[in-house]
Amino acid sequence: MQIKELFSRQQIEDRVKEIAGVINEDYKDKKEICIISVLTGSVFFTADLLREIKIPCNLNFLKAKSYQGMCSTGNVNISYGDDIEIEGKDVLLIEDIIDTGITLCALKKYYSTMNPASFKICTFLNKTCRRVENVVPDYEGYEIDDKFVVGYGMDVDGKLRELPYIGYIED
Ligand code: IMP
Numbered sequence: 511m512q513i514k515e516l517f518s519r520q521q522i523e524d525r526v527k528e529i530a531g532v533i534n535e536d537y538k539d540k541k542e543i544c545i546i547s548v549l550t551g552s553v554f555f556t557a558d559l560l561r562e563i564k565i566p567c568n569l570n571f572l573k574a575k576s577y578q579g580m581c582s583t584g585n586v587n588i589s590y591g592d593d594i595e596i597e598g599k600d601v602l603l604i605e606d607i608i609d610t611g612i613t614l615c616a617l618k619k620y621y622s623t624m625n626p627a628s629f630k631i632c633t634f635l636n637k638t639c640r641r642v643e644n645v646v647p648d649y650e651g652y653e654i655d656d657k658f659v660v661g662y663g664m665d666v667d668g669k670l671r672e673l674p675y676i677g678y679i680e681d
């Protein structure tokens with residue numbers, strides 16, 4: 511298994527700052543952003559992004575799992591944080607990568623019944639070519655081809671999350 515670099519640590523850092531800049535502008539009149547970060551892959555992106563956001567953030571996590579190895583199972587197992595109160599709040603959901611869109615479609619459906627003031631999606635990577643469900647992020651770092659990526663939080667069977675860059679697996 512060989513890993514080829516797709517985005518360097520510097521490229522990631524620069525792009526995170528750019529996304530945060532747009533979010534800061536879009537939310538400048540809001541008192542607080544209710545962040546929901548989708549574990550586990552989004553932890554690195556969430557931590558970096560939030561430190562660049564100037565609006566106060568209320569940070570929440572939920573856990574979703576749909577992948578085994580390098581394949582989407584097509585089913586998503588979600589452990590909702592029971593204590594996440596979103597009614598009347600400006601919610602920003604943070605993902606590491608959108609692939610089939612199945613995870614986000616399920617999350618959007620779940621949260622849409624809870625009357626948030628607004629609901630937006632921010633993902634670092636977007637694999638539009640693999641989409642099964644129609645999910646369009648409001649903020650994205652990079653659009654990528656159909657490659658399996660690791661690093662910057664993203665894993666293959668729980669491994670390689672700690673890589674500081676984003677690479678793709680070439681076999
Ligand atoms: P989706 O439900 O198919 O959109 O997949 C969402 C989740 O699958 C992402 O949040 C990731 O955790 C995981 N995933 C999708 N593609 C990749 C990849 O290329 N590398 C690592 N994880 C991935």
Ligand code: MG
Pocket residue numbers: 548549550551552605606607
């Ligand atoms: Mg994820």
